[in-house]
Amino acid sequence: MTIRFTRLSVLAGVPAAAAIAVLATAGAAAADVHVSLPSQTQTLTTGDGVGVTLTRSGETATISPSLGSTPLHRNAWVSATYNVTTSKPVSKIKFQAGYTVGCQVNLNGFTNSNTPSGSVSTSGVASGTVNEGGSVSIGPGQAVNYYVYDYERADPFGNDQHKSWVPIVKTTHGEVSYTNETMQVNGCAGYAQARSVANVYIIGDHGEQIVSFYGQPFS
Template sequence: MSENRTTGVRRSVARAGVGAAAAAVAFGLLSTGAANADTFVPLPDGQKASPAGVTITRTGEHALISPSLAANGAGRVVWVSGTAIAEVTETPEGEAGPWNGPTGRPGSNNSSTHGTSQLNTGYIVGCQVSIADDAVSAGVSGGLSTSGVSAGGSIGVGLGPGEVKFVQISSKDITKAGTYAIDYQDAEIEIQGCAGYAQARAYTVVEIIGDNYSKTTLYGAPFSIG
């Protein structure tokens, strides 16, 4: 088994009292008594296995939610952390381009990764809309239109009422059977334009191209961003 690991965006965030707050309640305030306190949200681990020889596991996920520095009532910031792991037991059958799959059969012509088997993880963010499984499955199965968080930076997401957007944290090409992992720590997502309630949830997709095409998706638990 080979192991491939990517370390995502790292950002220093003050967390005084996080451990005590998380131990006392599942959804607590880091700074009690403050009108605009940061909120620490621990999230459950998850796992999904597919008949195609792919197992996805997410561990250590949590979020830290803050009001936006813009202080306009329509913005907020969330720092997300976690580890997404893909165990691939079947070697991908070739690394052909996205239109070279066999005619009339599932193949790389169905790929949204543009010719390479891939592990892809990020967050689905919605404004005043449910992001339950049935609400987001069409967007994942249709291919992810995403923006990635760059190293040392953050990503801004403009959201209007009823909108859902996919925010990619990172991706890793899968070239052979093995274990592939993406670690991310305090990746910053800034949301603007959503005056109502906002939600987010993690997604992790493993897409294997070739004659035996497969796509496996693991969602995280939805959480409020205020």
């Protein structure tokens, strides 16, 4: 199953070691900086014994100062493709992609994790969540999670619901992607860093398990 999203004006909010591309604050940078991040294949196993393999490819970020050229604002256009494979069929997969964005915070401490049913693990410094459709506002020492997708559906009463995940039903494989999502970071006068995060919800016979995969940090 393949689900592709291409939006040019929707805000989007990012374990392995690699060099971190460093960008000066927006006030000091006059030109866009393009960052190409390495492809990764990572595997985790749920408590129910389901192996979940995620391949992240084509991940890029183009970073630019804001139109006002102030050190408190910067923009990034981000793209990536994810392939998810499970070792055996499951009832449903829910896929959530986004970024952890920090101000004067080192995000290398975030590690891939296997979480039982419940909320996604936020070990580290994440202090809030921003869904698709709003800019990221952070101060020194703060970090937030920003999720890319806005999956709209009706609830049992016919009202619109907006979810930050997309469903992949009764399969062992799915692909999702996004292109040129715009991330706006406001309020950080110093060093800012982002790192992609993919949360895969595995729904099977024994409930819901969550596995989280982190990409390479970029600045």
